Amino acid sequence: MDAFTLHTGIAVPLDIPNCDTDQIIPARFLRKPVDDPQYPRFFLADLRFDTDGSEKDFILNEAPFRNASVIVADRNWGCGSSRENAVTAMLKNNVAVVIAPSFGDIHYNNCVKRGLLPVRLSAEECAELRDYLKRNPGTQLTADLDDQVVSGAGNLSYRFEISSSDKQRLLTGLDDVDLTLRYQGDIEAFEKRRETEFDWLS
Amino acid sequence: MGKTLFEKIWDAHVVAQSDDGQALLYIDRMLIHDLHYRRFDALRESGRKVRRPDLLFATPDHSTPTDITRIDQIEDPEMRSTVAGLERNAREFGVTHFPLSDPRHGIVHVVGPEQGITLPGIVHVCGDSHTSTHGALGCISFGIGASEVEHVLVTQTLWQQKPRTMRLNVDGQLGPQVGGKDVIIALIRKISAAGGAGYAIEYAGSAMQAMSMEGRMTVCNMTIEAGARFGIVAPDEETFRYVKGRPYAPSGDKWNTALARWRELPSDPDARFDREVSLDVSRLGPMVTWGNSPEEAVQIDEPIPNPADIDDPDRRAGLSAALEYMDLKAGQMLADVSVDKVFVGACTNSRIEDLRAAAAVAKGRKAQVPTLIVPGSGLVKAQAEAEGLDRIFEEAGMLWRQPGCSMCVAMNGDMLSPGERSASTSNRNFRGRQGPQSRTHLLSPAMAAAASVTGRFADVRELTLANLDQS
Ligand code: SF4
Numbered sequence: 001m002d003a004f005t006l007h008t009g010i011a012v013p014l015d016i017p018n019c020d021t022d023q024i025i026p027a028r029f030l031r032k033p034v035d036d037p038q039y040p041r042f043f044l045a046d047l048r049f050d051t052d053g054s055e056k057d058f059i060l061n062e063a064p065f066r067n068a069s070v071i072v073a074d075r076n077w078g079c080g081s082s083r084e085n086a087v088t089a090m091l092k093n094n095v096a097v098v099i100a101p102s103f104g105d106i107h108y109n110n111c112v113k114r115g116l117l118p119v120r121l122s123a124e125e126c127a128e129l130r131d132y133l134k135r136n137p138g139t140q141l142t143a144d145l146d147d148q149v150v151s152g153a154g155n156l157s158y159r160f161e162i163s164s165s166d167k168q169r170l171l172t173g174l175d176d177v178d179l180t181l182r183y184q185g186d187i188e189a190f191e192k193r194r195e196t197e198f199d200w201l202s
Numbered sequence: 203m204g205k206t207l208f209e210k211i212w213d214a215h216v217v218a219q220s221d222d223g224q225a226l227l228y229i230d231r232m233l234i235h236d237l238h239y240r241r242f243d244a245l246r247e248s249g250r251k252v253r254r255p256d257l258l259f260a261t262p263d264h265s266t267p268t269d270i271t272r273i274d275q276i277e278d279p280e281m282r283s284t285v286a287g288l289e290r291n292a293r294e295f296g297v298t299h300f301p302l303s304d305p306r307h308g309i310v311h312v313v314g315p316e317q318g319i320t321l322p323g324i325v326h327v328c329g330d331s332h333t334s335t336h337g338a339l340g341c342i343s344f345g346i347g348a349s350e351v352e353h354v355l356v357t358q359t360l361w362q363q364k365p366r367t368m369r370l371n372v373d374g375q376l377g378p379q380v381g382g383k384d385v386i387i388a389l390i391r392k393i394s395a396a397g398g399a400g401y402a403i404e405y406a407g408s409a410m411q412a413m414s415m416e417g418r419m420t421v422c423n424m425t426i427e428a429g430a431r432f433g434i435v436a437p438d439e440e441t442f443r444y445v446k447g448r449p450y451a452p453s454g455d456k457w458n459t460a461l462a463r464w465r466e467l468p469s470d471p472d473a474r475f476d477r478e479v480s481l482d483v484s485r486l487g488p489m490v491t492w493g494n495s496p497e498e499a500v501q502i503d504e505p506i507p508n509p510a511d512i513d514d515p516d517r518r519a520g521l522s523a524a525l526e527y528m529d530l531k532a533g534q535m536l537a538d539v540s541v542d543k544v545f546v547g548a549c550t551n552s553r554i555e556d557l558r559a560a561a562a563v564a565k566g567r568k569a570q571v572p573t574l575i576v577p578g579s580g581l582v583k584a585q586a587e588a589e590g591l592d593r594i595f596e597e598a599g600m601l602w603r604q605p606g607c608s609m610c611v612a613m614n615g616d617m618l619s620p621g622e623r624s625a626s627t628s629n630r631n632f633r634g635r636q637g638p639q640s641r642t643h644l645l646s647p648a649m650a651a652a653a654s655v656t657g658r659f660a661d662v663r664e665l666t667l668a669n670l671d672q673s
Contacts, residue, residue: 082331084347110347165222200460
């Protein structure tokens with residue numbers, strides 16, 4: 001995965017509370033290979049497209065927002081299914097940052113594992129940002145992971161919190177498996193202990 | 203200070219601790235379903251090895267049509283290659299696999315407990331959010347993403363931030379025809395669909411203790427619908443009775459050792475939880491969701507809420523949008539709303555007790571709308587047939603199908619047509635979950651059967667029930 005340090009891009013406001021991962025990518029696309037050329041269209045498919053494939057009246061189909069790479073969402077973004085394809089669908093649309101008051105726990109982890117920055121701001125701050133973006137379509141927001149700051153909407157600038165382990169993971173872009181394999185000795189020692197402590201399980 | 207049940211299991215599984223507070227947890231067992239067969243392909247490409255194939259169990263569920271019994275009968279090439287891909291990879295990597303042709307196959311969250319794969323005191327994961335189900339047995343069990351599945355395949359461990367703990371005290375005696383499904387929907391309504399985010403939830407209290415294992419699994423299943431990844435219930439005699447004799451559970455001397463360990467698991471009396479919530483369920487009635495989030499639910503005898511009564515403008519707008527999507531009106535009674543299809547199944551409610559509850563309503567009556575009854579596993583199916591439940595359903599004009607996820611998720615052929623309304627025992631009423639523009643109402647198996655035989659949302663307490671023992 002690519003390292004994430006800083007990203008600047010057009011931001012789109014999505015006023016959808018509890019936007020679950022079934023919305024982000026409907027289940028019927030989950031078996032598609034990642035290199036499917038249609039993959040970008042799976043993202044929010046039922047909100048963006050009619051059954052005949054034509055575009056619906058939806059903000060992501062409007063001029064400046066088509067190229068958005070930052071999403072400013074509402075509470076509980078990415079709740080529901082654990083499908084990591086939801087992150088894949090966002091990445092295929094060049095989305096690099098999602099800002100929301102709260103996230104589904106599994107989806108949040110999936111974002112971090114794949115190098116997409118999830119930013120938690122307060123509900124008021126998110127509402128303020130969405131409002132600004134609606135009044136100033138095409139605004140570019142910058143998410144700076146080092147400083148943990150989102151800026152670019154006029155004078156608005158927000159600091160966000162992220163755990164140091166998630167931050168490191170994103171900043172280095174290191175593969176988790178490689179990282180863990182450095183703990184090989186600990187894993188072996190644990191397995192040895194486990195043979196006696198959990199002897200009933202073997 | 204004492205420890206909670208969750209902390210005891212957690213602490214016993216920490217392999218290492220990172221400087222920044224994450225724990226490397228050992229994973230005792232992992233279940234794998236068809237949608238993750240490509241994780242093995244990824245390993246083949248990277249040249250990495252599966253560390254402990256003996257701790258992995260696979261079975262197809264999401265992509266198995268419910269009207270076939272063999273892979274070569276699956277018409278859709280994508281579904282077929284997914285189910286076949288899991289079988290091929292499980293064999294190549296030496297993973298225990300219950301293929302479509304094996305009566306032990308079925309929905310991962312039904313198969314795991316049924317086979318004794320999930321056990322008290324262990325840490326268990328699966329690449330599926332409803333893995334919280336297995337916590338009903340008194341284990342740490344949680345859903346993970348595809349990258350994490352791969353991580354477990356290679357290292358048998360996962361990096362995790364220790365969650366905060368919440369205890370939900372469910373007290374009181376449940377009334378007739380009210381069970382686990384009603385309890386969990388009521389709890390989600392109380393704490394909201396995001397109320398459990400960041401927490402591990404322990405379900406406690408007299409109503410939980412009195413509940414069957416099936417009921418506890420239903421409750422834990424929908425923990426993720428409250429935003430929490432982990433749900434857990436303290437193991438007790440009911441748990442031990444359920445686990446004993448299952449194929450992958452300990453036996454002989456090991457059983458006695460296990461039992462002694464398991465009895466030490468419940469939270470200590472002086473254990474502290476970060477949050478405690480209580481719900482008295484003695485007056486709880488059957489619950490039905492009306493909106494597009496599981497928190498949007500009413501008791502069958504309550505009207506659908508009116509957005510005008512809500513102060514928060516965001517919530518008001520959300521409510522109105524859900525009413526519009528669901529084609530319902532503020533203040534309407536669900537008893538006046540007709541349904542197009544009924545589904546009894548999914549990892550929430552496809553165990554034997556669920557099928558019995560539906561059959562007790564269906565017996566001697568006729569389905570008024572197309573009704574799909576889908577057992578959670580081949581073994582549940584066989585048991586239901588041994589009890590004659592299949593005949594009750596078929597005589598009522600309902601469809602008795604092969605095990606699988608079926609109409610819970612619109613990706614295996616069973617689904618709603620655009621605009622159709624279902625009464626469904628599944629766990630998600632999200633927009634489009636059961637097909638584009640589908641309208642899903644979640645309820646218990648008894649309530650689903652009542653909807654089937656009346657053609658609308660009916661209060662099952664007003665129907666007389668058959669005594670199945672005399673069937
Ligand atoms: S039955 Fe539904 S919720 Fe359960 S595992 Fe299958 S698709 Fe997921």
